[in-house]
Amino acid sequence: MAEFLLAASGFVLAMVAVGLVRVLHGPANADRMMATQLFGTGGIAVLLLMAAATDVTALEDVALVMALLAAFAAVAFVIGGARSDAPEPGAARRP
Amino acid sequence: MTIDFALDCGIALLVLAVAGWTIVARASFAAVVGFVSFGLLVTLAWVRLAAIDVALTEAAIGSGLTGALLLGAAARLRSNETAKQAEVPGAALRIASALLAATVAATLAAAVLLLPDPAPTLAPAAAANSGATGLGNPVTNVLIAFRAMDTMLEKVVLVLALVGVWSLAADRCWGGMPSPPRGADSGDATAFLAQLLTPLGIVVGIYILWEGADHPGGAFQGGTILAAMWLLVMMAGLAKAPAISRRSLRLVLIAGPAVFLVVGLAGLWFGAAFLAYPVDHAKAVILVIEFVMTLTIAVTLALLLAGPPDREASP
C-alpha cells in the first residue's frame, strides 16, 4: 500500500512538473501566477500522499503551511504582476 | 525502495530545472515566480531528507516571504528593467564565470561523495540530553536549549537588520509609516481572501508554535506564518502599517531578545551558567521564551518586508 501511495505522489508530482513548465513559459504574467495555484493543489496532494505512505503525520502540517503560504504568495504575485502590467508611472524618476 | 529513489531523483531534477530557468529568465517577474517555485520544490527535497522542521521553514520563509519581498522590489523597479537589459556582460566574462561556477559545483559534489563514513553525528548527544528540557522535538531542543546562544544572537541580528532597513528612510519620513505593496484595484477579492485566510492562518501559526514542543514546528515557523497573515491584511488594505515610532511596536520588537537576555542573566545569577535554565521548570521557561520570540519574529519579519517608512507620521 505504501508503495502505491508513493507512486501516486510521484505521478501527481510529474503532473505538477509538466504544468509548471507550461505555466512558467507564459507568455502572460497571468499564466505565471498560476504556479502558486499549481503548488497550492498539486504540492498539497504530493505531501498528503507522502505523509500517508511514510506514516509521518507531520507532513500534513507542511501541507497546511504550504497551502497558506501559496495563497499568500499568490496575492503578492497578483499585486506585483498587476503593477508590472500597468502602464509606467512616468519613466524613471530622475533628480 | 526503487520508487523512493526514483522520486528523489525526480524532485532533484525538477529543482535543478527550475533553478536553471530562474537564472536565465529574462523578466524579473518571471524570475521571482521561478524562485518561489524553486523554494516550494526545495521544501519537498527537505521532506525527503526527513527534515520536517526545515521543510516548514523553507516553505514559510525561504519561499513565501522571500518571494513576496523580491516581487515587491521587482514591481517598484519595473520602469528600470527594459532600459538596462542591454547591460549583459560579455561572452568572455560569462564563460569564465560559468567555468568558475562549474568548478565550485564540482568541488561541492566531490565533497558530498567523499563525506566520511560513518558520518559524524551529534544525534546521540541530543537524544541523551533531551530529558533535561522535557521537550520531545530534538530540533527545538537544539534551538532553544543546547544552542540557545545562537538563537538569541539571531534575534539580535533580526532587530539590527530592521534598524538597518529603517535607517534608509528619508529624514522627513523618520518615525513614519512604511507602505508595503498594496493591491490597487483588485479590492474585493483580495480583501475577501484576507478576511478568510487570516483567522485560519493565525490558528495554524499558533498550532505550529504549540506543536513545536514535541513535533516538527516551532517559533520560527509559527512566527513566519503570523507575519505572512499580517502582511496579507496590510496588502489587502484592511489595516495600515504601524508608524515605526510607536512605543508598543518597539517594545514588541525587543521583547524576544530581552526575554532571552533576562533568562540568560538569571541563569548566571542563580544557576550554573549564562542561559542555564532552572532544572525543575525548564519546559515552562522554554515555552515562555518561545511564545515571546514568536511575537517578535512575526512583527520583525513583517516590518522587514514592509521596508523603510516612506510616509510621514500622521499626528
Add this chain to the structure above:
Amino acid sequence: MSATVFGLCGAVAAGLGLYGVITDAQLLRKILAFNMLGAGVFLFFGVVARRGAAAGFAGDPVPHALVITGMVVAFAATAMAVALLLRLFTASGAATFAADTTSADSDSTDT
C-alpha cells in the same frame, strides 16, 4: 543514497546561483541568485544531517537547527539588500552597478 542525490542537487544549485550572482546585471537578480546559492548550501547541511541519523532520530538535529537559523538570517539579509537597492534606485535611478560608468550624468549624488 537519497541523501547523496540531494547533495549533488544542492551542489549544482549553488553553482547556478553563483553564476547568476556574477553574470546578472540587475542587482535584484543578483540578490535572487544569492538566495539560490544559499539554498544549495543549506541542502548540503541537510545531507550531512541525514547521514548522521542515529539514536532514533531520522537526522542529526544540530545541522537542522543551524539551517533554520540560517534561513531566518538569510531573509533578514535579503530584506536589507532589497532596501538598499530600492534606496539606490530612488537616489540615482539606477538598479545595476554598471550604470555608474554608462550613465554617469544621472547619478551625480553618489560615487
Add this chain to the structure above:
Amino acid sequence: MSILLDIFTVVAVTAGAFFFLAGTVGLLRFPDPLTRLHALSKADNLGVGLIVLGLLPRAAGPIGALKLIAVWLLVQAAGATVSQLIARAARRGMSQP
C-alpha cells in the same frame, strides 16, 4: 474490512490522480489564460478532494481525519479565491496589449 478500505483508498486516489492528469492536459491544450486557469483550478481541486477522501480511512484517528478535511477546506477556499484574483489579472492583461 481492511481490504475493502484499501480498495476504497486505491480507487479514490487513482481517481484523484486522473483529475490531476486531466487538469494538466487542459493546461497544455487550452488556448488562453482564462481557460487554462479553469482547467487548473477545477480539475486540481477535485483531484485534491478525491485524494483526501481516499486517505481518510488511513488517517490517525478522528483528529487526523479532521486535519485532512481542514487541509482540503483550506485548499478549496484559498484556491477558489486565488483563481478569481488571477482571472482578474489575466483579464486586465488581455485588455491592454
